[in-house]
Amino acid sequence: MLIERAAAPLLDLIPALEPHLDARTPCTEYTVRGLVNHLLFWAPSLTGGATKVIVVPPDATEAELDLTTGDCLASLTDAVTTTVKAWSDPAAWTGMTHMGSPMELPASQVGGMIAGEFLVHGWDLARAAGRDLTVEEEVAEALLEELAKTAELGRQMNIFAPEVAVPADAPALHRVLGLTGRDPQWS
Template sequence: MLIERATAPLLDLIPELEPHLEARTPCTDYTVRQLINHLLFWAPSLTGGATKEAIAPPAAAESDLDLTTGDCLAALTASITTTVKAWSDPAAWEGTTYMGGPMELPAELVGAMVAGEFVVHGWDLARAAGRDLPVDPDIAEYLEAELAKTAEQARQMGIFGPEVAVAKSAPAMHRVLGLTGRDPGWTVS
């Protein structure tokens, strides 16, 4: 299943993040801990997209709630596993659904956004830990095509940063990163 293949590298990475919780990430607004909080904050909405429920996040803003107390790595693994299970149902990809609010969107679009969230933020976390994220090239090509459909709108909404120029001959994952406003050569300093 697409969602399982997209999230497997992130799930493999999570146990290695403990010593890097305060490290900066390529997602400039977040440290590793803050990015984990972001993923935990949006997890119910991502899962709700698969079950066709408009589940709002648990607070008005991510900064209003610290979900990284306790064993945040176990909580992250559990939340991603729950989301993957929900999106593994073929019915999740059919018709329309929600992404945390009352506006209906095509389920395939939301599913691609969920996969992109885990792959791109997985890369952010891997780079913060000084590692690469081994993303299946087929998944990266799929995400490039899907994310390109909404990239300009995502930039206008502040979800993606300004596009980073990446050669068309570069690996698909590098093109995904450039599309989302990330420099594929970013390293932790």
């Protein structure tokens, strides 16, 4: 499944993040800790999308809640694993679903967005830790196709930054990063 394959590099990376929690990330509004908090904040909604259950985020904003107390990296591993498991059911990819709001979207589109979230934020976290993220070319190609469908909407919603020019013959991961407003050469 796409989400499982997109999440695998992130899951492999999580244990190495401990010494880097205060590092900057290519996702400019977040440090590593902030990005972990972001992923933990939205995890219930991402999982709920698989079961077609609207999981409304807490009344507090993501910035107002600190979900990184305790062993936040173990919590992140659990959250990502739970989301992957929920989306492993083929029924999760059918029909319409929600992602933290009453607005319905095609489940396959939501699944693609979640896979992109894991891949791109996995790369953000890897770069902040001074590492590369190894992603299967086939997975990156599939996500490039998926994210291209919603990139303009993502920019309108300030989810994606303006596109960064990347050569057409660059690896698919670099093209995904450029599409989402990241410089693949960020260090």
